Amino acid sequence: MMRLPDYKEARTRDKRDYKRVEFIFDDSIKQKYMGKKFFLKTYGCQMNEHDSENIRALLSELGFEEVDDYNNADLVLLNTCSIRENAHNKAFGMLGRLKHLKGEKKNLIVGLCGCMAQEAGVVDEILRDYKFVNFVFGTHNLYQLPEIIDKAIEENRQQIEVFSREGDLVEGLPVIRTNNYKAYVNIIYGCNKFCTYCIVPYTRGSERSRSREDVLREVDELIKDGYKEITLLGQNVNAYGKDLYDNYTLGNLLEDIAKKDIPRVRFMTSHPWDFTDEMIEVIGKYKNIMPSVHLPVQSGSSRILKLMGRRYTKESYLELFDKIKKVVPGVAISTDIIVGFPGETEEDFLETLDLVERCKYDNAFTFIFSAREGTPACKLKDEVSLKEKEERLQRLNQVVNKYFLENNKKLEESIVSVLVEGLSEKDNMYFGYTDTNKLINFSVDKKINIGDIVNVKVTSAKTWSLDGELVG
Ligand code: 5AD
């Protein structure tokens, strides 16, 4: 079995030509590997985390049991990420260690899936230098995991099965969720934005929304199972419904979910381009839609934004930012920022610093531009040295950190609502996340349970977390 990825094909976008199909597990291989152990390593974003929840369930239906040390595993699977070189290198580093392990343990089965599997360059490298890898499958055919693994073991031959394009939209994959109170729900797959630096439109295919019936049914089941928080997931959730409905958007979906008996609803990630006034109104209107918006800006320079293909300017971003702040009470806005995009000058960078001073983000993920093969930005001339980029990142981090602390300080003495997630290392201290998704460690003077939503008084603020005590 051999099917290789191709970027030219991955780049194509056409009208919705896929259908919804229901997943069926091949009964003949159910529990076939009972007693065998698997180790799963997940790199990258929440989308990958959630895919891994499906992978766990598929492996467990095959009979595998999870272990947390790869030395004890019969099967090791890497669910990989392509977003930056760093993620890439980590996965290849792990493959190096596994090669070594396989030298001692001949029957070890090693597989790779996720975004890196969608990269032709990676698959070529595996074919050339990592012949010991037993199987590779991509983001579009996760549902084939049972057959692919079974074949890899039975035939004892490398299986490479990657679709360049998205296939049918598969519903009903089994899932084993890592958290009993917080759940991810995919609402849209893929991305059509093609920001010039980004590999995601190639590795995750075109935008495909799940039907509202499927999403709402999943939410109902989660509520029945006692879940308290649901995060709607997508590379760009704000494009939800566009490919499927004439008149049903993220705003409508959020509203339909908010009317249900679920205490907390979140969504991520939002592309500023697709954010409509109606969506902002809905987020502001419902108490159970958490006042927390991840709104990646990437750069504060309109010139660089244009080169990035972001389709907004510094000014129009700020307009949207202000609107969200105005309409959603107490909202915390977080962002992603890239420094050192090819050709970024000191002036461009200062525009980014200026924007951060203006937005005073509650949280920000900052990155140095990483050239991804196959993307347009990879071909741009880049004269800024790595040293300069590292310095810019440091300068940027200083400013963003200043505002994390400043925003957190504003919460001192106030009472925040917290979903309790666990006991912290220190005795009798619990931790959880606020409405605005801030980590808080707090003391308690009575019994509480994980999964409760409690009121906590903030006693002191740090840059990346809060301290507090339970009230009432
Ligand atoms: N280099 C650096 N950062 C990137 N991101 C996406 N592609 C790249 C790249 N090539 C960042 C963006 C995005 C986040 C998930 O990762 O900021 O929002």
Ligand code: SF4
């Ligand atoms: Fe990484 Fe993007 Fe793939 Fe997520 S979608 S795993 S961030 S490359």
